[in-house]
Amino acid sequence: MNLSILIIEDEFLEAENLSIILKNAGHAVLGIAKSVDQAIGLINKSKPDIVLVDIVLKGDLNGIHLAHILNKKNIPFIFLSANSNATTLEQAIETKPYGFLVKPFREKELLIALNVAVYRYQKNIELISRQQKWLNGLLTSVIKMPGSKSDKILSLIRALTSFLPFDFIVIDTKLADKSDSVVYRYQRTGFDAYDKLDDKKKQSDGELNVADMNAARKKCNGSSNAHFLNGQDFIDTCALSPLLDKIRKTKKFTAVLWLPLLFRWDVDMGITFYRCGGERYTQDHLDLMVSMQDLLADVVDSIRKTSEDDGASEQFQPSKAPNQLLSPGIEGIIGNSPKLIEALDKVIQVAPFDNTVLILGETGVGKEGIVKAIHHLSPRKGRPLVKVNCAAIPVNLVESELFGHERGAFTGATERRVGRFEQANGGTLFLDEIGELPIEVQSKLLRALQEKEIERVGGRATIKTDVRIIAATNRNLLKEIAAGRFRMDLYYRINVFPIYLPPLRERREDIPALTEYFLQYYGRNIRAEAMSVSAAALNQLEDYSWPGNIRELQHLIERHVLQARSSRIEAFEMPDQMPGNEFIPTIEPEVKSYIEMDREHIISALKKANGKVSGRGGAAELLKLRPTTLTSKMKRLGITWPIANA
Ligand SMILES: Nc1ncnc2c1ncn2[C@@H]1O[C@H](COP(=O)(O)OP(=O)(O)OP(=O)(O)O)[C@@H](O)[C@H]1O
Known part of the structure; x- marks a missing residue:
């Protein structure tokens, strides 16, 4: 694929070098800018497919400022950086770059990163457009649905929850200070549970009442344009008003997204979303909501016109067993912690589409x-869900397990065998423990994902496949890449939509509900009686670190139900606390691993050059770097002679 690329780099030689590499690979270089101002000028002339941005630039504005502008313009970018300052890197990651290269990088790495960034960008665009269509359908059905105001509001809130994270939502059916202005406020209390805040009641969490909330909201939403504020920006804006500041602190709000809605010029309406921690609002969230502005105005207007339902419940709460989730398909996943809910929201967001999903988290x-x-x-639910445990198959059989084999393909292949890809045709293929897949098979898997076709081992014919891939791993894949055990291009192909499941020790709020669930389950199945635990026993469970996570909790309860003398467990026999099998999620701190990779890359060049930095055959020559650049890089990365010679 030939791309039009813009380079933002203030080091002349580095920029020229990049330009040559890109042109040699068949790409068009639209220009080289040394500053953010120059970059904006060039972008306004012609829109590049992708921008390579150095983080540190001469002048007041740096690459991170430019990244925010590129996000608003919907132009993908890759950061190039030699700067390992933690704060800068954190800010850079928050702009959600499509790639990150730490200088010096190899030509091949740059070209792969470009390829992967464009692929991820396209997939993202596809997902957003599918989500728009889906949300459009949900909102249209809210307008058409019969039922009370509360039913309509619940359906609207449910539809929005799947696409935009929030802990608190305010729906204004009239913004102007008119007497019949009606505002609906709901606090999300669970995956599918919302509490309505009553206009007449004082709030239980302080002296804040609805009038306070209204006054503050008007200040916060001052602008008539849709916008969002996260983190420090949100704190700074709230600090301008003592009331706002108090509300932010009392309600623990961390971000806001405001969407004004205009309807036939005479009614001003709006929706405000608030977050209390968790994921931040992004340009993608805002773009999605803005694209729905007109339809949302129709929905809110139809809610306004629907008659009030007297005595309607103030809670939208699933009526099943406590903490049992209502949504079909999600049944059996117990817990109400914000971290689990965040993961489940992602499930709802991505499930209807064919996107590849990567599930990350410790074992159990x-x-x-x-x-x-x-x-x-997903629409594939009537078709097979085929699981392959990549860790459980002998290395020499993985390929034939995945792709099948022809008769006589290898010793022992007495029959033709259909592989898992073909078995999953029309359905979903679950590649569990993908981090364990042998590197030789990874390139074949990559091809199968890219081309959507496979070849059986020993066969010549290509077979078209239609499978949705969901991969899971409890390994840190970036560490695997750094160690040369996992292909970077495969990682980016599967890491299009990551879902991170936090360990149980980070969501201890879920322990009572899980305990109750397993007690009921094993009580019924093993002893045919209802089981319970004492408060002290529950405390034991809440205090333990659970290195084996929910599986370990499940097994512990099963064992105690089996051994219990009565229907009440007074105390658990707990395992000794062991250091956890710490899992570093591979979603956010990618940069650290790039630095690690970079470090290893330099060390391996130094080893190859027998510790020689400059001159013929030296590491600088191998890395195509100036010796002075290499030495300063080594200093920054803490590479010393003994390590280099190790
Ligand atoms: N939220 C939950 N509610 C109820 N049961 C759960 C929940 N999460 C996990 N479990 C149970 O815990 C056990 C382990 O879960 P699962 O096999 O899905 O973990 P995993 O992350 O895939 O582990 P591994 O990486 O070892 O394959 C299963 O029996 C599952 O039913």
């Missing part, structure tokens, strides 16, 4: 349950 956190939920909530 419930990754397989998430895979099943995605499959059952």
Whole structure:
């Protein structure tokens, strides 16, 4: 694919070098800008397919400022950086770059990063457009649905929840200070549970009442344009008004997204979304909501016109067993912690579409349950869900397991065998423990994902496949890449939509509900009686670190139900606390691993050059770097002689 690329780099030689590499690879270089101002000028002349941005630039504005502008213009970018300052890197990651290269990088790495960034960008655009269509359908059905005001509001809130994270939502059916202005406020209290805040009641969490909330909201939403504020920006804006500041602190709000709605010029309406921690609002969230502005205005107007339902419940709460989730397909996933809810929201967002999903998390956190939920909530639910445990298949058989083999393909292949890809045709293929897949098979898997076709081992014919891939791993794949055990291009192909499931020790709020669930389950199945636990026993469970996560909790309860002398467990026999099998999620701190990779790359060049930095055959020559650049880089990365010679 030939791309039009813009380079933002203030080091002349580095920029020229990049330009030559890109042109040699068949890409068009639209220009080289040394500053953010120059970059904006060039972007306004012609829109590039992708921008390579150095983070540190001469002048007041740096690459991170430019990244925010590129996000608004919907132009993908890759950061190039030699700067390992933690704060800068954190800010850079928050702009959601499509790639990150730490200088010096190899030509091949640059070209792969470009390829992957464009692929991810296209997939993102596809997902957003599918989500728009889907949301459009949901909102249209809210307008058409019969029922009360509360039913309509619940349906609207449910539809929005799947696409935009929020902990608190305010729907204004009239913004102007008119007497019949009606405002609906709901606090999200669970995956599918919302509490309505009553206009007449004082709030239980302080002296804040609805009038306070209204006054503050008007200040916060001052602008008539849709916008969002996260983190420090949100704190700074709230600090301008003592009331706003108090509300932010009392309600623990961390971000806001405001969407004004205009309807036939005479009614001003709006929706405000608030977050209390968790994921931040992004330009993608705002773009999606803005694209729905007109339709949302129709929905809110239809709510305004629907008659009030007297005595309607103030809570939208699933009526099943406590903490049992209502959504079909998600049943059986127990818990109400914000971190689990965030993961489940992602499931709902991605399930209906064919996107590849990567599920990350320690062993026993419930990754397989998430895979099943995605499959059952997708249009492929009537088709097979085929699981391959990449860690459990002997290395020499993985290829034939995945792609099948022809008769006589190898010793022992006495029959033709259909592989998992073909078995999953029309359905979902779950590649569990993908981090364990032998590197030789990874390139074949990559091809199968890219071309959507496979070849059986020993066969010549290519076979078209139609499978949705969901992969899971409890390994840190970036570490695997750094160690040369996992292909970077495959990682980016599967890491299009990551879902991170946090370990149980980070969502201890879920322990009572999980305990109750397993007690009921094993009580019924093993002893045919209802089981319970004492408060002290529950405390034991809440205090433990759970290195084996939910699986470990499940097994512990099963064992105690089996051994219990009565229907009440007074105390658990707990395992000794062991250091956890710490899993570093591979979604956010990618940069650190790039730095690690970079470090290893330099060390391996130094080893190859027998520790020689400059001159013929030296590491600088191998890395195509100036010796002075290499030495300063080594200093920054903390590479010293003994390590280099190790
Ligand atoms: N939220 C939950 N509610 C109820 N049961 C759960 C939940 N999460 C996990 N479990 C149970 O815990 C056990 C382990 O879950 P699962 O096999 O999905 O974990 P995993 O992350 O895929 O582990 P591994 O990486 O070892 O394959 C299963 O029996 C599953 O039913």
